[in-house]
Amino acid sequence: MTIKEIEQQIVEEFSVFDNWMDKYQYIIDLGKSMPVIAEEGKKDENLIKGCQSRVWLDCREEDGKLYFSADSDAIITKGIISLLIRVYDGHTPQEIIDSEIDFIDAIGLRQNLSPTRANGLVSMLKQIKLYALAFKEKEEDKTTGGDGEKYSVEEVQKNVIRALKQVFDPEIPVNVYDLGLIYEVKVGEDRSVFIKMTMTSPTCPMADDVVNDVNNAVSDAPGVKSVQIELTFEPEWDESRMSEEAKLELGLM
Amino acid sequence: MEDARIKILSEVRGLFPALSEKMNGEPLVYLDNAATTQKPIQVLDFLGDAMVRSNANVHRSMYELSDRSTTLYENAREKVRAFVNAPGRENIIFTSGTTASINLVADTFCRRLGPGDEILIEGDSHHSNIVPWQLAAERNGAVVKVIPTDVMLGAGRSGRVAFEMLDQMLSDRVKILALTHISNITGLVNPVGDIISKAHARGIPVLVDGAQGIVHEKVDVQAMDCDFYAFSAHKIYGATGVGVLYGKTEILETLPPYMGGGDMVETVTYGKTTYAPLPLKFEAGTPNFTGAASLTPALEFAEYLREGETGCVLGEEEERITSFMTGALTSDPDIEVYGMADGLKKTPIFTFNIRGVNAGDLAQLLDKMGVAVRSGLMCAEPLINSFGANSALRASFAPYNTLEEAQVFIKCLQRAKNMLL
Numbered sequence: 001m002t003i004k005e006i007e008q009q010i011v012e013e014f015s016v017f018d019n020w021m022d023k024y025q026y027i028i029d030l031g032k033s034m035p036v037i038a039e040e041g042k043k044d045e046n047l048i049k050g051c052q053s054r055v056w057l058d059c060r061e062e063d064g065k066l067y068f069s070a071d072s073d074a075i076i077t078k079g080i081i082s083l084l085i086r087v088y089d090g091h092t093p094q095e096i097i098d099s100e101i102d103f104i105d106a107i108g109l110r111q112n113l114s115p116t117r118a119n120g121l122v123s124m125l126k127q128i129k130l131y132a133l134a135f136k137e138k139e140e141d142k143t144t145g146g147d148g149e150k151y152s153v154e155e156v157q158k159n160v161i162r163a164l165k166q167v168f169d170p171e172i173p174v175n176v177y178d179l180g181l182i183y184e185v186k187v188g189e190d191r192s193v194f195i196k197m198t199m200t201s202p203t204c205p206m207a208d209d210v211v212n213d214v215n216n217a218v219s220d221a222p223g224v225k226s227v228q229i230e231l232t233f234e235p236e237w238d239e240s241r242m243s244e245e246a247k248l249e250l251g252l253m
Numbered sequence: 254m255e256d257a258r259i260k261i262l263s264e265v266r267g268l269f270p271a272l273s274e275k276m277n278g279e280p281l282v283y284l285d286n287a288a289t290t291q292k293p294i295q296v297l298d299f300l301g302d303a304m305v306r307s308n309a310n311v312h313r314s315m316y317e318l319s320d321r322s323t324t325l326y327e328n329a330r331e332k333v334r335a336f337v338n339a340p341g342r343e344n345i346i347f348t349s350g351t352t353a354s355i356n357l358v359a360d361t362f363c364r365r366l367g368p369g370d371e372i373l374i375e376g377d378s379h380h381s382n383i384v385p386w387q388l389a390a391e392r393n394g395a396v397v398k399v400i401p402t403d404v405m406l407g408a409g410r411s412g413r414v415a416f417e418m419l420d421q422m423l424s425d426r427v428k429i430l431a432l433t434h435i436s437n438i439t440g441l442v443n444p445v446g447d448i449i450s451k452a453h454a455r456g457i458p459v460l461v462d463g464a465q466g467i468v469h470e471k472v473d474v475q476a477m478d479c480d481f482y483a484f485s486a487h488k489i490y491g492a493t494g495v496g497v498l499y500g501k502t503e504i505l506e507t508l509p510p511y512m513g514g515g516d517m518v519e520t521v522t523y524g525k526t527t528y529a530p531l532p533l534k535f536e537a538g539t540p541n542f543t544g545a546a547s548l549t550p551a552l553e554f555a556e557y558l559r560e561g562e563t564g565c566v567l568g569e570e571e572e573r574i575t576s577f578m579t580g581a582l583t584s585d586p587d588i589e590v591y592g593m594a595d596g597l598k599k600t601p602i603f604t605f606n607i608r609g610v611n612a613g614d615l616a617q618l619l620d621k622m623g624v625a626v627r628s629g630l631m632c633a634e635p636l637i638n639s640f641g642a643n644s645a646l647r648a649s650f651a652p653y654n655t656l657e658e659a660q661v662f663i664k665c666l667q668r669a670k671n672m673l674l
Contacts, residue, residue, distance in 0.1 A: 020277065020621050025672055053613050054643070074611035075673055114617060203391060
């Protein structure tokens with residue numbers, strides 16, 4: 001079945017229920033009957049950010065098709081993910097990337113979620129598409145004979161910066177690159193990446209998280225072989241290091 | 254007796270248009286009063302009227318409209334003064350909320366602190382009574398220390414603050430003590446009066462976070478002898494975006510201004526500025542004068558709910574609710590309820606978890622049944638985490654809530670639990 005057909009099937013299933021308590025009971029039952037994720041899949045890097053409840057999402061590839069597994073400490077959330085997984089499981093990365101799903105709106109789920117949970121739903125969808133993108137790139141790397149030949153050092157440098165712009169400071173809605181936290185990006189001939197960076201404050205309690213996020217984002221950037229990060233507070237960061245865009249974003253200009 | 258109860262309850266509830274709203278087709282049972290209360294018609298009418306008939310900037314102009322506005326604003330200050338029995342109008346500073354009030358003190362008072370000085374806070378604190386002190390301490394090398402709860406000490410599961418630790422913690426290094434009058438999680442009333450005397454015996458000033466206290470307790474700042482008392486208007490039937498900081502004159506006089514600009518000055522030159530006398534020294538910029546003025550009808554309303562036959566009926570109703578809720582929650586073996594401690598007065602704020610059930614799931618199902626409750630960390634992450642939880646459910650009652658609503662809540666909770674377990 002195509003993604004669209006599965007969506008249609010779900011919409012029909014939900015049309016049987018005439019009130020939301022019954023729909024929720026169904027979602028709860030889906031959540032309860034969902035296969036539990038293996039403990040190794042419950043690692044922090046599989047945690048989806050932006051969900052109020054904790055949600056882990058893992059993805060594996062088999063014969064060019066993707067299969068997802070997930071878990072959450074909230075049953076309703078788990079039921080909703082199980083619907084997403086049912087829609088996306090067994091499809092190719094390209095099919096997933098191209099899909100525009102609308103069953104969530106069609107069954108009225110989005111309007112019936114609290115805003116915090118609706119945001120969580122958006123984060124889950126985003127994560128599924130990110131997995132699809134990553135697997136697609138890996139696939140392409142294989143067919144072109146690996147990153148080494150495919151990307152020049154300059155291209156890798158650009159890819160790293162693009163990846164850095166996807167990592168956000170936990171307290172300021174600006175990415176770490178435009179914030180001026182990145183002091184140095186060096187790409188070696190062997191496509192190994194060295195990054196020297198800082199934090200907005202030496203006492204930043206989220207420092208480990210930010211460094212982890214940078215590490216993950218840069219590792220996933222096309223062409224990157226390895227990443228080494230050095231955290232420094234010399235010189236100390238200040239607002240003048242922000243890009244014009246960042247200053248504009250924060251209303252400092 | 255029952256007739257009088259029904260008559261008064263429906264009279265009071267009839268004054269709150271929001272209470273007859275329907276949510277998802279069900280009558281609203283609003284039990285998130287610790288977050289904000291609904292507004293009675295007196296306050297709503299006042300706000301509309303003030304914006305129509307008295308809208309002009311305060312303290313600035315010579316025309317009648319501005320006089321009206323200034324009068325409403327200053328009348329509210331007098332109303333607040335009388336409500337908390339402060340000595341004078343100079344002791345009442347309008348801010349944007351409890352959080353802003355505490356930040357004002359943390360920022361200005363702690364400028365005199367240095368490395369090694371200690372700021373003492375409670376283990377049951379709201380984030381607003383933790384983070385401002387951490388920020389202040391970060392600037393001057395001071396240390397924030399926490400009076401632990403029974404949970405932190407492994408001596409219980411209630412979240413009650415172990416004030417018996419106070420004597421050994423009140424050292425000469427402690428420069429200020431930040432208390433919580435009533436915890437927004439446990440609903441327990443802390444014995445602030447006794448603690449303040451102990452702190453004062455060592456010359457340590459005390460701030461009290463009264464966000465919940467102002468609603469459930471009769472506050473007399475002179476009898477309590479606190480140096481600062483902070484609360485928000487929106488939790489006691491007033492407008493949002495308005496708070497109060499009560500401060501003793503002698504200590505407010507020694508604090509530097511917090512923000513600069515607007516009405517807080519006496520004379521300004523490019524070289525030097527002198528500041529307005531209290532309380533305006535701390536009210537930089539155009540205040541939320543309409544919102545602040547709403548404290549007059551809001552606090553009058555709070556008095557009406559506390560006095561006479563109405564006060565009597567509502568007081569009894571609150572006791573009934575507390576005992577019904579306590580019984581229902583503690584008798585269910587699947588429920589772990591926090592904030593149950595002997596010897597401390599309990600206000601009707603109930604925070605708990607059902608084992609094996611996510612609080613967010615419960616809140617979502619309750620919402621579908623018309624019941625509005627809070628789930629999550631309730632801005633008290635350290636305390637909730639100390640219970641070994643990363644979220645909890647909270648039902649918090651106001652004087653306009655009824656025993657029937659408590660019963661509906663428990664019935665809906667059981668239904669949601671059966672769906673989820």
